[in-house]
Amino acid sequence: MSKFEKNAVAKSVPFDNSANGFTSTESQSAIEEAKQLASKVSRGPTVCGFDGNASSGRWLEFFANNPSSNNPFIIAENNELIAISISASANSTGTVTIYKNGSAVETISLSAARKNAKSNLLVSYSPLDEISARVTSGTISRPTLFLFLRTL
């Protein structure tokens, strides 16, 4: 029998990070690093917009002809809004405000531009929370708002 015997735990198992972008050198940290990376991924955007010139006060629609003030996006599971972006059919100047249960939580603006993006957001949503959005200043040509949510 060997004079020393020892069981392996993840922390004692080496991890080769030479060709995968990981920084960890042992398996425990590598698994935790992978979890952190996975948690930053969004599911893909939820989209709302308006098929026309949207002036201040115009609610954007998740479904055609259904203003989000009446038909908001209903959250189904714990989520976090991590980024938003907006596009317009022509250079526009205006601001879109995003609401959580009727309270403003984020804004995104265009300044004589057709697109903009905003990241590193941390707006939490719980099941049955409502997301709505409307133009709150200026006028935006055929705005399309993209909401990037990730499940917590």
Added chain:
Amino acid sequence: MGISSDNQYDDVLTDSYVAGVVSVSTTQVEAKAGVTRLANREVLRIYNNSNTTIYFGPSGVTHLIGEPIFKNQWVSISVGDMPVYLITQSGTATDIRIQEMG
């Protein structure tokens, strides 16, 4: 496991078996189940049931020269009447399970 063709020698441990718990800090402590090492000890087992990494080695061991035992890791050492010491780099590991067999 040691095997002998001499019938006077056992292939398994049958003489004694004790268990205990020690706390390990930045001051070395001997790995033993009781007040003294088990007489005629043949095997020492150390299980780290704490959240703090401990290091084992001879007297004078430090975290720089000792071998680590991570959380939930055990080591089994064929060692008799010779002390094995434990130490942490920082903090105290309060639940280190020790078993001695002879």
